[in-house]
Amino acid sequence: xxxxxxxxxxxxxxxxxxxxxxxxxxxxxxxxxxxxxxxxxxxxxxxxxxxxxxxxxxxxxxxxxxxxxxxxxxxxxxxxxxxxxxxxxxxxxxxxxxxxxxxxxxxxxxxxxxxxxxxxxxxxxxxxxxxxxxxxxxxxxxxxxxxxxxxxxxxxxxxxxxxxxxxxxxxxxxxxxxxxxxxxxxxxxxxxxxxxxxxxxxxxxxxxxxxxxxxxxxxxxxxxxxxxxxxxxxxxxxxxx
Ligand code: XBP
Ligand code: MG
Numbered sequence: 001x002x003x004x005x006x007x008x009x010x011x012x013x014x015x016x017x018x019x020x021x022x023x024x025x026x027x028x029x030x031x032x033x034x035x036x037x038x039x040x041x042x043x044x045x046x047x048x049x050x051x052x053x054x055x056x057x058x059x060x061x062x063x064x065x066x067x068x069x070x071x072x073x074x075x076x077x078x079x080x081x082x083x084x085x086x087x088x089x090x091x092x093x094x095x096x097x098x099x100x101x102x103x104x105x106x107x108x109x110x111x112x113x114x115x116x117x118x119x120x121x122x123x124x125x126x127x128x129x130x131x132x133x134x135x136x137x138x139x140x141x142x143x144x145x146x147x148x149x150x151x152x153x154x155x156x157x158x159x160x161x162x163x164x165x166x167x168x169x170x171x172x173x174x175x176x177x178x179x180x181x182x183x184x185x186x187x188x189x190x191x192x193x194x195x196x197x198x199x200x201x202x203x204x205x206x207x208x209x210x211x212x213x214x215x216x217x218x219x220x221x222x223x224x225x226x227x228x229x230x231x232x233x234x235x236x237x238x239x240x241x
Pocket of ligand 2: 011012182
């Protein structure tokens with residue numbers, strides 16, 4: 001069946017943002033006089049929890065000085081707001097480029113008349129900042145639906161953000177393809193009834209991507225895709241040949 005829409009995850013898929021997230025978390029912890037510093041290895045494990053606020057809660061909850069849930073959540077909201085300010089500042093200044101093949105894929109999909117959408121667990125301001133620092137804010141207009149943490153309270157691996165994107169597009173899942181970088185993303189997309197293509201990265205390499213149509217190093221490899229998804233993406237791939 002030909003493809004009507006591509007629905008993209010953001011973090012780790014459009015850009016390798018997780019290092020910028022990790023540094024922003026650590027800076028926010030330092031500014032708040034907290035001794036926490038997440039190493040790359042520790043952060044790889046923490047990424048199993050989608051969403052920055054939820055990630056801090058999962059980490060803090062297993063420390064001996066963890067306060068009660070309400071006091072903890074208040075503190076987390078303040079910490080996360082500081083982290084978001086630091087992250088958006090870094091990303092808006094162009095410190096994180098798009099991953100290889102992303103811009104070409106977006107442009108060829110548009111040329112082929114394929115609708116674009118975003119389904120991410122990150123905050124909307126983070127998506128805006130990434131585009132401001134890369135393709136320019138105008139490219140946000142390329143997407144017919146931008147569904148974020150504010151759209152769906154239940155984060156990946158729950159399907160909610162993908163279901164919201166499908167509802168906004170008014171399309172059935174069979175006519176869309178999700179592009180993801182993580183196991184949580186694959187589970188979310190599959191639970192929403194979508195086929196999913198994985199572009200793995202340093203943080204997600206080696207995860208269990210069962211259920212994905214294909215696993216690529218990055219989106220420069222689209223022409224070498226097996227069938228499906230090659231047949232689904234046919235018109236779009238033809239446009240770039
Ligand atoms: C990525 C995330 C995000 C970011 C942090 O998941 O879990 O939470 O790490 O962003 P996915 P916030 O790529 O599957 O959407 O701090 O704004 O939550
Ligand atoms: Mg991701």
